[in-house]
Amino acid sequence: MSGVAQQRLQQERKAWRKDHPFGFVAKPRTLPDGSVDMLHWDCRIPGKANTIWEGGVYPLELKFSSDYPSNPPIAMVCLSIINPDQGWRPSVTVKQILMGISELLNNPNNSDPAQTYGYEVFRKDKAKYARLVKEQARKYSDEKYSTL
């Protein structure tokens, strides 16, 4: 692995241990043989209080490449700060990414939707959207999702 990527991820890990937002999780994945895959982080983002997302803890994978931090990690989320053509800067931290996604949950960017269905429901039927999100929140409040 690239020395630079490795080093930066170690820094990120150290910084995260020193200080991270309450309820969030971000850690390199441990493989079955007990070794650690520094390029693959398992994260969890808690739904914000007083929003329809409250109660859920949402899992997210961050996949780093050996080009990190020249290139952003890959996550299944459309977010400008991890888009290499838009807001990505090598100085963006893991914490900023997760906080950004947390923010995006309750303020979806309608002009750049990722899913057809979610987008349609959100536009046409806010009540149904809220109901579906709350279902998700219930699903992700489950023990099996909230402990790794």
Next chain:
Amino acid sequence: MKEKIKSAKVLCVGAGGIGCELLKTLVLSGFEDIELIDMDTIETSNLNRQFLFRRKHVGESKAKVAADSVRAFRPNAKIVAHQGNVKESKFDKEFFQKFLLVLNGLDNVEARRHVNRLCLSAGIPLIESGTEGYLGQVTVHYRLKNAAGEATHVTECFECAPKQSRNKTYPVCTIRNTPDKPIHCIVWAKELLFARLFGRPDQVTDLDENKNKEGEGDGKEEGPSVFLRQDGESADAYAARIFKRVFTEDIENVLKMEDLWKNRDPPTPLRLDSILGQSSSAASDTHGAASNGTAAAHSNGGLQAAGDSACKALGLTDSHRVWNLRENAQVFLESIRQFLEGRPGEVGEAVFDKEDDLAVEFVTAASNLRAAAYGIPQQSLFNAKGIAGNIIHAIATTNAIVGGLIVIEAMKLLAGAPEHSKATFILKHITNPKMKRLLNAVSPGEPSPKCAACGTARLELVIDTHTTSLGQLIDKVLKKRLSLVEPTVRTDGGFEYEEGEGLDEDEVEANRGRLPLMLDALPGGGLGHGMTAHVEDQVQEFKVAIEITHKDDWDEEAHPEGFILGGSVPPSAPTANGDTSVAAGPSAPAAVSDGDDDDLIIVEAPTLAQQQRDAKGKQKRENEDEEAPRKRQRAVQQSDNVIELD
């Protein structure tokens, strides 16, 4: 000087494109004592530029044939060829120390890093090179010392400056919903569709998400098996169904996201039956499409489902011609069919390989169909293969220039003039019209104190790795001897131990469970002889790499602690600017830290200019980094020793 060149023992790593040019220039310049390492065998595609090889050599060792070919015109040269991987343990520090200089002509970053680290550890200057199409560079890396062991000339090592990669990543939403360049379609075809149809089924790609995760209640639910072949479904029916799903239905779905198309041209769904030019009303989900169009003619041939090439079956022989829509559809269907029928064993675990004709044909056709739907220019098979495989065609002239530059830098070092060393970059275009220069030579950069390879303090630890547990290492060596408080220990194999602040209970537990393990039995390959432990502290600014040497006989009286720690132990105060190098080799492990700071080098913070020493300056231009233009300018100003080419 002539004598110096004649007697200089040099190591060439790589006998490929650069290696052939380098070897030739070396011997013609008077070098006579050369060892050559290359693991590869000669392939037909090498012959256009690797001129030491002929057709009859195909399949033989590059190192051996290159050495033989050079001996034919320079019988006096003593050339030793090694066919092997430079990472093999026989090419260790002692092997490297036989040489005066190491010259790299490698084709991958991993091997370059490895040679860089060996050269650092052996204390041998490295001349490093690379080419990429018209671009190329030669850089010089060393830490020269005088007789008293004081560093006199120090440059950055190969790993000090981050290497700009040309592997770009693309945002998921662009790939999935709003492609606007051919590359977006190719990434989609290769990373999403190919992986979904032929790769491991548990590998969820973003394609599924369009439907699967949307929740229940609308009767829209689909199993994850949409992209898998149904029981009893013919290969042709499957191919037609996939076509309909990805080029018709998925496009229709994306069109429903109206906001996406406010400022973009919306895509047009493709219809298989109209593309194939037959208005069969049966061309829906099932066998209807199979009897449609010319694909059926071939599928009935049966014997042609060889699984090697859809183009062959369809008679599309010109790889430079862009196929029309109908041909793309035919190749798409036929390549799926050949995959299913010709290589049933691979379906479910295939990985895209640019040398696999059928895979490249599939990706070309699929990306062109998507491009057609989105109104994006389509690509010939040849171009699509180049893009999908990240292929940049090698240019013999660039290799020759680089080979010559390596020899020039080697001569400067032999002449004892390291102050004249240059890092030289071959540019593709004349960037400064006044100067008319294609070679940009700059002074070598200064080492980065943060460099993982050369900036970290190194220690040598002799210990019994069979009987010492991780817990003992941490207590006796890290905490007691090195005064760490909350150590983190990592190995190159991926083992990690952490303690102290910011860990969850389960993490604390898992880490505690690792303490009784013996060093050589740690997960990820252990921490045995010759391995390195990377140690830092969660609360201190402390970082050190500890090279492990195993020893099993211990004289308790001589070494009551049961370990020997060699090298200069860094002060426990912040060492951000300190750069300690280790004098102790394996033969002198007794050189315990005794305040001997002779080999302590203080280096300054790296300059901005250092970061631009990267041949791929062109990427920088596209980079969002606003500082890039300034850096480039700086580099041009520094080019005081430039060779004019026209």
